[in-house]
Amino acid sequence: MKQFRARNTWRYCIQNNIREIVRDLKGLDTDKTYHSDPSAFMKILYKRVKAPEALKEHSDMLHDYVLSFMDNNNKINYAAMGMDL
Numbered sequence: 001m002k003q004f005r006a007r008n009t010w011r012y013c014i015q016n017n018i019r020e021i022v023r024d025l026k027g028l029d030t031d032k033t034y035h036s037d038p039s040a041f042m043k044i045l046y047k048r049v050k051a052p053e054a055l056k057e058h059s060d061m062l063h064d065y066v067l068s069f070m071d072n073n074n075k076i077n078y079a080a081m082g083m084d085l
Contacts, residue, residue, distance in 0.1 A: 010055065035073070035075035
């Protein structure tokens, strides 16, 4: 139950900062594929998402959630992630 709560809290934090995150991602996505390198994606998330200290203990939940949107080319489909939020 605690893990489920942490994952939903991460999703809520991303939702609150989605405009800034998407703006940064679109700046990196010059081909307009709506895909991003996982390391660049995580850097943007950590830069933009203001997570409470207690939630930072569960950063593995954030990684699992983000990696669930990885495609066959090892890129994060951030358009699909936005639809999920």
